[in-house]
Amino acid sequence: MAKKIAIVTGGVTGIGRAIAKTLVEHAYTVMVCDIDEQRGEQLAQEFPGSLYFYHCNVAKEEEIKAVVERVYCEHGRIDALVNNAGIIRRRTSEEIKVSDWDEVFQVNVRGAFLFCKYVAPLMKQARRGKIVNISSIAGKMGDITSAPGYGPSKAALDGLTKTFARELAPYGITVNGVAPHAIETEMSAQWTPERRESIIKAIPLQRLGKPSEVAAAVAFLLSEGADFITGEIIDVNGGYLMD
Numbered sequence: 309m310a311k312k313i314a315i316v317t318g319g320v321t322g323i324g325r326a327i328a329k330t331l332v333e334h335a336y337t338v339m340v341c342d343i344d345e346q347r348g349e350q351l352a353q354e355f356p357g358s359l360y361f362y363h364c365n366v367a368k369e370e371e372i373k374a375v376v377e378r379v380y381c382e383h384g385r386i387d388a389l390v391n392n393a394g395i396i397r398r399r400t401s402e403e404i405k406v407s408d409w410d411e412v413f414q415v416n417v418r419g420a421f422l423f424c425k426y427v428a429p430l431m432k433q434a435r436r437g438k439i440v441n442i443s444s445i446a447g448k449m450g451d452i453t454s455a456p457g458y459g460p461s462k463a464a465l466d467g468l469t470k471t472f473a474r475e476l477a478p479y480g481i482t483v484n485g486v487a488p489h490a491i492e493t494e495m496s497a498q499w500t501p502e503r504r505e506s507i508i509k510a511i512p513l514q515r516l517g518k519p520s521e522v523a524a525a526v527a528f529l530l531s532e533g534a535d536f537i538t539g540e541i542i543d544v545n546g547g548y549l550m551d
């Protein structure tokens with residue numbers, strides 16, 4: 309039987325890397341789409357025949373369109389799409405440049421929209437497929453680290469998840485989100501030690517999360533066990549927000 313094909317954006321480091329590795333363990337062939345060419349090629353060498361690196365800037369429509377066409381031409385199917393690429397620009401609302409705010413939306417929202425836009429028709433045709441968008445607790449609560457573009461972009465991503473979930477449900481395709489908080493990655497490494505300590509103190513489970521714990525939630529949403537779940541945003545946050 310042909311192996312399932314998954315696209316993971318921003319899959320070279322952090323949470324995306326953990327998702328890509330977990331999906332390889334779940335017998336997917338994984339296409340990692342990222343701008344970090346050097347580390348992307350290294351990652352592909354770790355998993356020969358199971359993980360491929362594609363240079364793709366999710367802020368660029370033509371690159372997304374080309375990657376989706378290439379993956380489909382080469383493998384004839386796309387079973388799973390994980391929109392994970394995300395950026396944050398930490399400034400107060402007075403300090404942030406409008407161009408930086410726009411860039412956050414371009415990567416975190418428009419990039420996910422475009423991947424869904426180009427992958428959805430292929431999934432519809434197959435009447436099969438699952439999409440997971442990596443959101444953030446900031447989409448539900450606002451951003452706690454002074455990033456005025458980030459929280460709103462993740463709230464928009466949650467809206468996008470629910471909208472595509474409705475549009476694609478008649479075709480048996482599910483679209484869900486995972487909203488992490490305080491996961492140990494390069495993004496969280498930018499925190500000062502004081503901020504890190506105060507963030508941990510506020511988490512009921514009293515620690516940071518692991519990228520593999522976000523990946524496990526994604527793997528569940530992509531599994532058959534989650535066939536009746538769509539339009540849901542699953543929290544992975546150590547109990548920080550219980551909604």
Ligand SMILES: NC(=O)c1ccc[n+]([C@@H]2O[C@H](COP(=O)([O-])OP(=O)(O)OC[C@H]3O[C@@H](n4cnc5c(N)ncnc54)[C@H](O)[C@@H]3O)[C@@H](O)[C@H]2O)c1
Pocket residue numbers: 317318319320321322323324341342343344364365366367392393394395415442443444445487488489490491492493494495496
């Ligand atoms: N780390 C956390 O605590 C945390 C919490 C909540 C949500 N998230 C979300 O999880 C996702 C992954 O975060 P992370 O902490 O692993 O981040 P990270 O910075 O470690 O990794 C982000 C990856 O995305 C890639 N990327 C950045 N811009 C890109 C672009 N334009 N096109 C393609 N790839 C691009 C980077 O090269 C990198 O591989 C993001 O969407 C983030 O918002 C993270």
